Amino acid sequence: xxxxxxxxxxxxxxRKLAGPIIQHLEAEGFSIAAIRRVQLSKAAARAFxxxxxxxxxxxxxxxxxxSGPIFALVLxxxxxxAHLRTVIGATDPKEAAAGTIRAKFAASKQENCVHAxxxxxxxxxxxxxxxxxxxxxx
Numbered sequence: 001x002x003x004x005x006x007x008x009x010x011x012x013x014x015r016k017l018a019g020p021i022i023q024h025l026e027a028e029g030f031s032i033a034a035i036r037r038v039q040l041s042k043a044a045a046r047a048f049x050x051x052x053x054x055x056x057x058x059x060x061x062x063x064x065x066x067s068g069p070i071f072a073l074v075l076x077x078x079x080x081x082a083h084l085r086t087v088i089g090a091t092d093p094k095e096a097a098a099g100t101i102r103a104k105f106a107a108s109k110q111e112n113c114v115h116a117x118x119x120x121x122x123x124x125x126x127x128x129x130x131x132x133x134x135x136x137x138x
Contacts, residue, residue, distance in 0.1 A: 002080040003033060003136070004117045005126040006088075010068035011111035013037075018071050021113065024101055025075060028087045034074040034135045040066050048129055057110075064110060072130040081123060084116045 006025065008018050022032070040048070045065040052058045075084060089100025091112055096103035106112040117123035127136075 001076050001078065002120070003074055003076050003127060004080040004084050004123045005115075005130070006073045006075050006084060006117075007115035008071040008073070009111070009113055009115060010064065010066075010070055011107060012105060012113040013069050013071065015105075017105050017113060021101055021105065022071075022073070024104075025073075025084075025087065028083065029077045030075040030080065030084070031077060032073055033076050033137050034072075034131045036072045036130060036135075037069055038072060038130070039069045042066055048126070060110065074127055074131055074136055081117055081120060085118065088114050088116050 008021055012018060012021060026032070042062060045062045046053075049058065049061055049065070052061060077083065087100060089096030089102035089106075091102070092109040093102045093106035093112060096106070101114055102112050117126050
């Protein structure tokens with residue numbers, strides 16, 4: 001089993017899409033090891049997205065991710081990271097494959113409903129940002 005992080009972003013929570021997104025994830029064979037609804041502070045969003053600090057969209061991303069509550073989920077399944085990246089689809093919903101979360105639910109490249117860890121090393125940093133080891137259920 002592999003674990004990965006998925007965030008359901010503020011645009012999706014505002015549009016009451018958390019349930020359909022979670023249902024989609026479970027239908028794809030993911031088990032939820034942990035879930036939490038949180039409101040990120042500016043400092044937390046800046047820390048989480050620090051890898052993008054030098055990019056022109058960084059402050060807009062921080063503003064967006066602090067605009068409302070999110071759901072943080074730790075998901076498990078075989079090949080979880082690669083499979084989740086396939087299931088969510090391309091960042092730009094216009095380029096996302098039919099049937100993916102972003103193709104079905106995203107409004108724009110920024111308001112794309114979900115974040116997913118892109119590698120095992122990333123997941124190893126991102127999961128503890130939201131959860132302790134004691135929070136994770138097998």
